[in-house]
Amino acid sequence: MDLALDQATKWLELFGDEIEKNKAYLSDLDTPIGDADHGFNMARGMEAVETSLAQKAPADLAGLFKQTAMALITKVGGASGPLYGTAFLEMSKQAAQTSELNSLLAAALAGIKKRGGAAAGDKTMVDVWEAVLPELAQGTLTDAKIDEAVEATKPLIAKKGRASYLGERSKGHIDPGAMSSGYLFKALLKAVA
Amino acid sequence: MNYGIVIVSHVPELAQGLPKLLQQVAKDVPITAAGGTDDDEIGTSVTKIMTAFADNPADELLTFYDLGSAKMNLELASEMSDKPIHLYDTALVESAYSAAALLEAGVKLPEIEAQLAPLKIK
Ligand SMILES: Nc1ncnc2c1ncn2[C@@H]1O[C@H](COP(=O)(O)OP(=O)(O)OP(=O)(O)O)[C@@H](O)[C@H]1O
Ligand SMILES: [Mg+2]
Numbered sequence: 005m006d007l008a009l010d011q012a013t014k015w016l017e018l019f020g021d022e023i024e025k026n027k028a029y030l031s032d033l034d035t036p037i038g039d040a041d042h043g044f045n046m047a048r049g050m051e052a053v054e055t056s057l058a059q060k061a062p063a064d065l066a067g068l069f070k071q072t073a074m075a076l077i078t079k080v081g082g083a084s085g086p087l088y089g090t091a092f093l094e095m096s097k098q099a100a101q102t103s104e105l106n107s108l109l110a111a112a113l114a115g116i117k118k119r120g121g122a123a124a125g126d127k128t129m130v131d132v133w134e135a136v137l138p139e140l141a142q143g144t145l146t147d148a149k150i151d152e153a154v155e156a157t158k159p160l161i162a163k164k165g166r167a168s169y170l171g172e173r174s175k176g177h178i179d180p181g182a183m184s185s186g187y188l189f190k191a192l193l194k195a196v197a
Numbered sequence: 198m199n200y201g202i203v204i205v206s207h208v209p210e211l212a213q214g215l216p217k218l219l220q221q222v223a224k225d226v227p228i229t230a231a232g233g234t235d236d237d238e239i240g241t242s243v244t245k246i247m248t249a250f251a252d253n254p255a256d257e258l259l260t261f262y263d264l265g266s267a268k269m270n271l272e273l274a275s276e277m278s279d280k281p282i283h284l285y286d287t288a289l290v291e292s293a294y295s296a297a298a299l300l301e302a303g304v305k306l307p308e309i310e311a312q313l314a315p316l317k318i319k
Contacts, residue, residue: 081240086269
């Protein structure tokens with residue numbers, strides 16, 4: 005399906021709301037296996053996105069994603085900034101060719117993997133993206149499947165990011181970036197429903 | 198071609214402190230640093246890294262970092278910079294020290310990189 009500008013705008017609004025509501029929880033997830041800042045980082049970033057979009061209404065999808073990327077890249081301050089920032093930057097570039105949702109998201113995932121060097125199974129946000137994208141493409145994605153993908157990061161040993169310094173000790177905790185990506189995809193499902 | 202060094206750390210004091218150690222053996226090597234977020238919290242900032250690139254008078258930069266987002270933001274900044282940027286996944290203190298001392302002695306880049314290779318830890 006093609007993603008319209010108003011749907012994408014709605015998507016970002018809903019994602020921002022969800023981040024704001026859950027910022028303490030996301031930072032709690034980041035406490036045992038990180039530095040307890042993921043929710044606050046993301047909330048700062050999404051606030052900057054909101055400010056940027058309020059200052060200048062983007063003319064098209066590419067513009068919307070570009071502004072979002074720049075706000076996240078410059079304001080987040082943790083790994084999730086360049087990662088989500090690169091995802092939106094790649095979607096912005098892709099949007100110049102097509103507004104087809106699956107190809108936008110495929111470009112985003114390729115960007116995240118290039119930026120962070122993580123693969124599926126490394127206990128990062130990439131695990132959720134890898135699980136969700138094929139389901140979305142087939143039209144079978146549900147909130148429950150998103151939850152499952154997030155939960156699946158729990159038993160993994162982290163290979164990338166701060167949690168990787170803990171080795172075996174990173175087992176038994178949900179990855180905070182996987183959780184925020186879960187919110188991103190739930191917001192998307194709602195926005196395009 | 199003249200070379201400079203850029204240090205990127207999550208902590209402002211770390212980024213400011215390491216150049217002192219390097220400058221002791223490399224008083225003629227341009228060294229700049231980017232530490233912490235824009236609000237000087239713990240983290241890294243593309244904007245600060247871009248500034249450290251621009252403020253460094255050298256034409257070509259060797260960059261060293263501590264963890265995680267420092268590398269990603271360094272890569273983002275180097276994609277936006279006109280100067281050639283070399284990024285090393287090496288032990289921060291030891292490799293930056295090594296590069297500084299060798300640059301001061303006029304050693305060529307390939308030889309410096311050979312010296313850095315065993316210090317790769319990330
Ligand atoms: N190399 C990576 N590839 C993909 N995702 C990553 C990578 N590193 C970290 N992440 C994701 O980012 C999340 C952490 O984001 P957060 O905003 O807390 O950054 P951080 O780890 O504190 O940043 P920093 O590297 O500056 O310490 C992790 O839960 C993980 O999902
Ligand atoms: Mg963190």
